[in-house]
Amino acid sequence: MKQIKTLLGSLLVTSLLFVSCDQSKEMHDDSTEIVTKSEKDSVGYTYEYVTNDPTGLRLYTLDNGLKVYLSKNTDEPKIQTYIAVRAGSTYDPKETTGLAHYLEHMLFKGTHELGTLNWETESSYLHQISDLYEAHKxxxxxxxxxxxxxxxxSVSLIASNYCVANEYDKITQSMGATGTNAHTSVEETVYKNKIPSNELNKWLALESDRFGELVLRLFHTELEAVFEEFNRSQDNDYFKMYHATMSSLFPTHPYGTQTTIGTAEHLKNPSMVAIHNYFDKYYVPNNMALVLVGDIDYDKTIKAVDDTFGKLKRKEVTHPTLPKEAPITSPVIKEVYGPTAENVTIAFRSPGVGTDGEKYLMLCDMIMANGNAGLIDLNLNQKQVVQRASCYPNFMNDYGYHQFNGTPRANQTLEEVKDLLLEQIDKLKKGEFEDWMIDAVVNDLKLNQTRQYENSTALASAYYDAFIHHQNWEDRVKLLDDLKNINKEDLIAFANDFYKENYVVIYKHQGEDENIVKVQNPKITQVNLNRDKQSEYFTKFIEMETAPLEPQYVDFDKAIQKISLANGVEVSYIENELNDLFQLYILFDMGSDNNKDLSTALNYLEYVGTAKYSPEELKKEFYKLGVNYYVGVDNDQTYVALRGLKENLPKGLSLLEELWDNAVANQETYNKYVDQIAKGRQDNISEKSFILWNGLMNYGKYGEDSSLRNIYTVSQLKEKDPKDLVDLIKGLKNYKQRIFYYGKDIDAAIANLNDQHKLKGALKQYPKANVYQEDETGGNVYFVDYDMVQTEMLFLAKSAPFDPKNMAASTLFNSYFGSGLSSIVFQEIRESKALAYSAFASYSNASEKDKSNYVYAYIGTQANKMPQAVDAMIYLMKNMPDAEQQFNAAKDAALKKIAAQRITKTSIFWRYETQKKKGIDYDNREEIYNTIKNMTLEDLHTFFDENIKNEDYNVMVIGNKNEVDMEALKQLGNVKELDVDYLFNYEKPKGLRNSDL
Incomplete structure (x- = not known):
């Protein structure tokens, strides 16, 4: 299913009750008028609201112009917060591109009170640094x-004596915040935290101070982090394709002439003065929005917001007048090179947000590809004409675009894929889609919005998106009803007017990118972190009291009800109290370790029909119902599942059982399926993240004998009879099974299962599972050569067998030492030494009681910084620094995160399943909470000394062999260069190439 964000921006759910396709006209006729009204709350603030808005938005505007979006969600005692600024890379001065993004980084450095030990002295050095950068420029x-x-x-080193690094992050951590981050795009910069609801007043005080002024401390080390991010973008073929697409669509507008990360030349010559000017111009309340969605009291919240953010001073804001684009009159073609799989992009420039063109393109997009029954879905993906294809729209303030993507099959050219995509567009222009599609598409969009907006984060994202795009919330609420009013004839007319020879084509080839920019290591002197000190602001802030938030634990026996079908199969169920959607899982506690044919068979089901329905007809029937079926195979579990509209569960289950019982094998579709697997494997091993986190990590744990490598070769797959695979699917019903149902009306669901899920006789026991032994770690360096700018490294050590008693200490260790912006690892390697953009470490508890825990650490850095980064990481993994205040903040964070955590809905069942694998049949978070509550830094040191300090690591490395210091790798152990095909066992073993280094 396509992500709703790409389909509709962030549309609002217009209703929480949905009907099937044949009833949708009646629903539209009965829809209630939607209008915007104003009202005063009990404390005298005026807010706008939209009638019949199920999200309950209250939109306030403070006297200083700040927009405040408030919505209530009591699923958990948390609040999703966003602070959105209408300031992105589009508004970067031409001579200082990347400025908006770099400013985003600097907003985490504190104020003249937060993060400083002596502001008067520190500020004098910061002025010197600013003047030096102007001279440098x-x-x-x-x-x-x-x-x-x-x-x-040298001046930066002196200045660092008077500051405390990461105090902002330490404060948010101490509040129990999660997701602390920010992002910059073409028209927006958005700052994010999810906080416990009892910490709201403290958070408002902190953030209003942060956005009240800009202090550019620790500037040059953070600049190195941005350079590392720049390098990561050069290693990202998707980014390169995106930039090629944007520059082709928008040759004069900043959408296409400037990138968010900026050019290397501009990053090398920054201006602190320019950054201050940008902040002063755009970071003003009347150009900002505050979004709070969660467990709030409307009246108390707006009063607290006004008391803090209301103090920010309003200024007149003028955004630059941007150039208009001339029409594209003939195809524009560009080529991009990189190591990942070949693919092609076709993009049409469109009108921007809020236009009629946006509405028509939303429908066109979903009729073309909705993940089930679109023209591309059925004619290209279902028939396996291409490896994969899809499309999505994106809308910005001035313009948008509709983008089509296709990946070729083996021996298929990019031009052939392009032509196939254009053929599907021609079918849309000719009206070669069924009359029911528009209604079905709108209902599908409503259904997916319902799923998305069950959580506060998704809804908060929709609010800030509306703000950035200057949209009235009423228009968002009405949008799906507006789509319903578009008829097929008008849509065809729009398509014929819009899709002409006015597109761009980006051919992504596999090959060396000659445009890579080499960035030299400037050899920064390590700055002082002063982690044992704190500012006066920090001291006072930490002493502020908040009402305690008591943790709540789940009684699985009460939360998960159980009942049996007439055939004896156990059904676990949880009621959906929010809406009329259901999820139904038929679970088998066996997986590919029990039978490695399962994965091949279950995934082949996608391309199988019955005597009654072709595969394409099945997809259409499911889509009409607003019901999806899906399958999954893990090492130890298999499931066949349905989800969708509760009222259509009977018809959806009937279709699923029809497919399950009466599937018909087809040799031609199977041959294409095997070819697709073969091409998919080669595409996979062109992705560096897949190589590192799947192949290398698995090899570091298991060596040659693992479930990842225990697969059929392509030649073996070709020899298989597809009828045997279909028989395996049908025979799956004969094995032991259980069912999980989440939805309303359990009695009706049970009746449907009794009526339609027919089983024959006694159920069979599972085949014995293969057991793979974990290797001992230490003394090995596994290297894969890959064309990239950065080098990525993973240190992995096998630790003790899983023990529930270690879960509390590992939770606290990860919070203090390894993960997050205020962790020891991040501070030392990125903040102090500027050696990597990303660095973290973790003690990872095993997912099963019989398996081992692991210690791992990750570094992503420039190849020329790798030896220094390795030394820094190894030292930390052997010598955990003491920082009492940071420990206390990490401890508070761990406790507050547990206190604010609520396990609800389907998560209850899946948490119970996870716990059972660990040999725990209850919610042990209470034990973890109480243990952490009583832990000291000395206790954490004991845990570190016993479980981490003396571990021996396998080191997994992916990088460019011509750039990596192989001699430095040799110091870490026996270097073995691995062929990627061998790593995954995709071809006949080619063996290890022991380096003669």
């Missing part, structure tokens, strides 16, 4: 520039 002679940079480095 205008200097032409390389030696002069280098000399100035060395001065910047």
């Amino acid at each position: 205008i200097a032409i002679n390389p030696e002069e520039k280098l000399a100035i940079y060395r001065k910047i480095d």
Whole structure:
């Protein structure tokens, strides 16, 4: 299913009750008028609201112009917060691209009170650094520039004596916040936290101070982090394709002429003055929105917001007038090169947000591809004409675009895929889609919005998206009803007017990218973190009291009800109290470790029909109902599942059972399916993240004998009879099974299952599972050569067998040491030494009681920084620094996260399933909470000494062999270069190439 964000921006659910396709006209006729009204709350603030808005939005505007979006969601005692600024890379000055993004990074550095030990002294050094950067920017002679940079480095070291790194992150951590981050895009910069609801007043005080002023401390080390992010973008073929698409669609508008990350030349010559000017211009309340969705009291919340953010001063804001694009009159073609799989993009420039064109394109997009019954879904993906294809729209303030993507099958050219995509567009223009599709598409969009907006984060995202795009919420609420009013004839007319020879084509080839920019390591002097100190602001803030939030634990026996079908199969169920959607899982406690044919068979089901329905007809029938079926195979579990509209459960289950019982094998579709598997494997091993986190990590744990490598070769798959696979699918019903149902009206669901899920006789026991032994770690370096700018490393050590008693200590260790912006690892490697953009470490508890825990650490860095980064990480993994205050903050964070956590809905069942695998049949978070509550830094040191300090690591490395210091790798162990096909056992073993280094 396509992500709703890409389909509709962030549309609102217009109703929580949905009907099937044949009833949708009646629903539309009975729809209630939607209008915007104003009202005063009990404390005298005026807010706008939209009638019949199921999200209950209250939209306030403070006297200083700040927009405040408030909505209540009491699923958990948390609040999703966003602070959105209408300021993105589109507004970067041409001579300082990347400025908006770099400013986003600097907003985490504190204020003249937060993060400083002596502001008067520190500020004088920051002024010096700013002046030096201005001199550095205008200097032409390389030696002069280098000399100035060395001065910047030396003054920055002195300045660091008067600051405390990461105090903002330490404060948010101490509040129990999660998801602390930010992002910058073409028209927005958005700052994020999810906080416990009892911490709201403290959070408002902190954030109103942060957005009241800008302090550019620790500037040059953070700049190195941005350079690392720049390098990551160069290693990302998707980013390169995106930029090629945007520059082709928008050759004069900043959408296409500027990238969010900026150019290397501009990053090398930053201006602190320009960043301050940008902040002063755009970071003003009348250009910002505050979004709070969660467990709030409307009246108390708006009063607290006004008391804090209301103090920010309003300024007049003028966004630049941006150029208009000339029409595209003939196809524009560009080529991009990189190591990942070949693919093609076709994009049509469109009108922007809020236009009629946006509405028509939403429908066109879903009729083309909705993940089930679109023209691309049925004619290309279902028939396996291409490896995969899809499309999505994106709408911005000035323009948008409709993008089509296709990946070729083996021996298929990119031009052939392009032509196939254009053929599907021609079918849309000719009206070659069924009359019921528009109604079905709108109902599908409503259904997916319901799923998405069950959580506060998704709804909050919709609110800030509306703000960034200057949209009235009423228009969002009415949008799906507006789509319903578009008829087929008008849609065809729009398609014929819109889709012409006015597109761009981006061919992504596999090959060396000659446009890669080499960035030199400036050899920054390690700055002081002063983690044992704190600002006066921090001291006072931590002492602020909040009403305690008591944790709540789940009684699985009460929360999960059980009943049996007439045939004796156990059904676990939880009632859906929110809406009329259901989920139904038929579970088998065996997986690919029991029978490695299961994965091949179950995934083949996608391309199988019956005597009654072709595969394409089945997809259409499910889509009409607003019901999806899906299957999954893990190492130890298999499921066949349905989800969708509760009222259509009977028809959906009937269709599923029809397919399950009467599937018909087809040799031609199976041959294509095997070819698709073969091509998919080669595409997989062109992705560096897949190689590192799947192949190398698995090899580091198991070596040659693992479930990942225990697969059929392509030649073996070709020899299989597809009828045997279909018989395996049918025979799955004969095995032991259980069912999980989430929805309303359990009695009706049971009746439907009794009526339609027919089983024959006694159920069979599961085949014995293969058991794979975990290797001992230490002394090995596994290297894969890959064309990339950065080098990525993973240190992995096998630790003790799983023990529930270690869960509390590992939780606290990860919070203090390894994960998050305020962790020891992040501070040392990125903040202090500027050696990596991303660095973290973790003690990972096993998912099963019989398996081992693991210690792992990750670094993503420039190849020329790798030896230094490795030394820094190894030292930390052997010597955990003591920071009492940071420990206390991490401890508070761990406790508050547990206190604010609520396990609800389907998560109750899946948490219970996870716990059972660990040999725990109850919610043990109470034990974890009480243990952490009593832990000291000495206790954490004991855990570190016993479980981490003396571990021996396998080191997994992916990087460019011509750039990586192989001699440095040799110091870590026996270097073995692995062929990626061998790593995954995709072809006949080619063996290890022991480096002669």
